[in-house]
Amino acid sequence: MLTALKQILQRFKRDDDGAVLVEMTLVTPFVLLLSAGVFEFGNILNTRMLLDAGVRDAARYMARCSSDWDTCSGLAKNLAVNGAVTGGSARVTGWTVGEVTIIKSFSTQAVDPTTGTEFYLSTTANVDVVQVSTTFPYANLGLWSYLGFPQLNLTVFHQERVLGW
Template sequence: MTRFGKIIWRFHGDESGIALVEAAITIPLVLLLSVGVFEFSNILNTRLLLEAGVEDAARYMARCSSNWDTCKGRAQNLAANGAVVSGSARVAGWLPTTVEITKTSTAATDVATGIQLYLSNTSTVDVVDVSTSYAYPDFGFLSYLGFGALTLSVSHQERVIGW
């Protein structure tokens, strides 16, 4: 047997330090998985908060009985801050000015298919559309994996029953 073979044979059956080797292999994988789960859950939570804000603003606009500009400012604040006046930010960095609110008149019945879209005694109904885009500030994990900047976009429509 060679000298190198004798050295290797000495370690045959020796299990001291095997836990350290196993930990050195598995800990980086577990940490990578944990960071990925955290980042994904944070993205999902942010999107849900954006959706809740946009839906609240659309419902408010659909039922507001004041003039358009007054209602629009209040609805934008409601979306971003959770209150018609003041409030605290639902999502850090999401400003009321980034919430876009438009009103359109749309046909109550789809002309192409004849399907009734809205119950109405008129041929058109007013629909308010609230939308926003938010640049998600990642913690570096997505950019480390090679993904570009992530922009979350949400929108919601409500039929106007106020005004």
């Protein structure tokens, strides 16, 4: 009886049938999870880059616009969101002109006091600066939302020295 049990165990040790199936069963969920994470991170990065390009374009437009503030800011917001001053198509689905903020400020410091770095090339110490910013709620995290990850808010801003007005 013991010898028969030993023979069965010896055959079982040498048998490799099904080993690949077991390994794939263990590894597949982790590979799928990793792939979903890579794809979702790529989508988030692409959205962030599109937001950044829009905000940068709007800040540059505002810095050089020669019309009044309200007209320029409306056109700049449309440029940020739709890629054109009038019309255009949405850069990011769900991003609206209401989420774009444009602020004109007055910089009294053209030089960083700690490093001596010059912020804006200017003959005066006072420089007009326009800052365009947005916060976009990236709600659809796909598989990651099922794992308990919260909504992601992408915040972008760009600052330019005003050359117009």
